[in-house]
Amino acid sequence: MLPNDAARADEGGVSFWIPGFFGSLAAVPQQAPGWSMTSIYYHDSVSAGGDVARAREITLGRIPANLTATVNANVNANVNLGLVAGTYTFATPVLGGQASASLLAAYGSNSTSLAGSLMGTLATPGGTIPFSRFDSIDSSIIAFGDLIPQFALRWNSGVNNYMTYITADLPAGAYQSTRLANLGIGHWAIDAGGGYTYFDPKTGHEFSAVLGFTYNFVNPSTQYQSGVDMHLDWGASQFLTKQWQVGLVGYLYQELGCDSGSGDRVGCFQSRVVGVGPQVGYIFPVGDMQGYLNLKAYGEFANEHRPAGWNLWLTFNLSPAAPTPPTPSRPRFTK
Incomplete structure (x- = not known):
């Protein structure tokens, strides 16, 4: 998952794919191997109400299975991540396409808080008894996240560019099922998809879209299996010069399959979120290399069973x- 660049439903409102990971120029091949x-x-600031907060509580095992309750709660999270990826592009x-492999x-850090109340009835052998609980939980962590390898193929045909990719989550990051804040997701996942970029260097017009799907394996710590997720990342931009780029970015994230497993006590719990915002990019030389700096931001809305912010x-x-074209040799003249 590399952009030509961890809000996540699913279990407790957390998924493998980070919406917005792909953006403009996603399908354009590298200029040189x-x-x-x-x-x-990456900074993420999100909050959610009762449904995601209840899912978090159940995932942590803090709500008894024999409790029928209504939840009035809020969860807030602030994530700051530094992500580094090395990519090798094959010659x-x-x-017929350009292949690349990445890791x-x-x-980074994750600070998450959960505050609210539970009110309901608790089933016991002697009958039901009223139950109420008022509580707040604060959890923070600074650690490494999961490892993510990716293999991609890209093709160019004039102004049209195409790509396909496959990636996975290797659960090597900091994760505990009893902890509210984590930087790993605690289970394996595999994700694949394809994308398209229209880019005309003469006019500077650019549009990119990447569609992908995630299959989640069972979390062995919670016996919870998140459903199949769909994500669409897009970007549209205009190059004002050969170096400066401005435009819009957006994403749609939708869980297609239902959550399952013996640890699922919230039901289907399909999540959705939409994001859109501005972007600006700048291309510049760095010695004999090329540097590209991009800033983009998303505001989220239309969320369901998932934090938004x-x-x-x-x-x-x-x-x-790009390699410099060879200088034509000077013709030799004879007398």
Whole structure:
């Protein structure tokens, strides 16, 4: 999952895919083969009401199974991540396209709080008894996140560019099922999809869209399996010069399958969120390499069973520059 650049339903309102990961120029091949590096600062600030808060409580095992209750609660989270990805672009074409392999690692902080009340009845062998609970939970962590490898193929045909990718979540990050704040998701996941970019260097018009689907494996700590997720990331921009780019970005995230597993006590719990916002990009030389700096921000709305708020991405990509065309040799003249 590299942008030509961890709000997440599913279990407790958390998913593998980070909406907005792909953006403008997503399907455009690299200008030259070799190693490139992408670093990202990601900030996410979200909040949610009773349904996500209740799912969080159940996931943590804090609500008894024999409790029937109404929830009046709110969950708030602030995430700051530094993501670094190394990518190698192969010189030899694969299926006529440009192949690349990447590995992304993350380090950062997550501060999450849950506050509210539970009121209902507790089933006992002697009958039901009234139950009420008022509580707040604060949880913070600074640690490494999961590892994410990716393999991608990209093709170019004039102003049309195409790509396909496959990626996965390797659950190596900090995760505890009894902790509210985590930087890992605690289970394996695999994600695949494809994208398209229209880019006309003559006019500077650009539009990109990447559609993908996530299959989640069972979380062994909670026996909870999140349903299949769909995500659509898009970007539209105009290059004002050969270096400056401005435009819009957006995403749609929708869980298609139902959550399941013996640890699922909230039912289907399908999530959705939509985000949109501005972007600005700048391309500049760095020695004999090419640098690309992009800033984009999203405001979220139309969320269901998932926290919503806003997030910001600051991406720096350093890649090999396009090879300089050879200078024509001077013709030799004979007398």
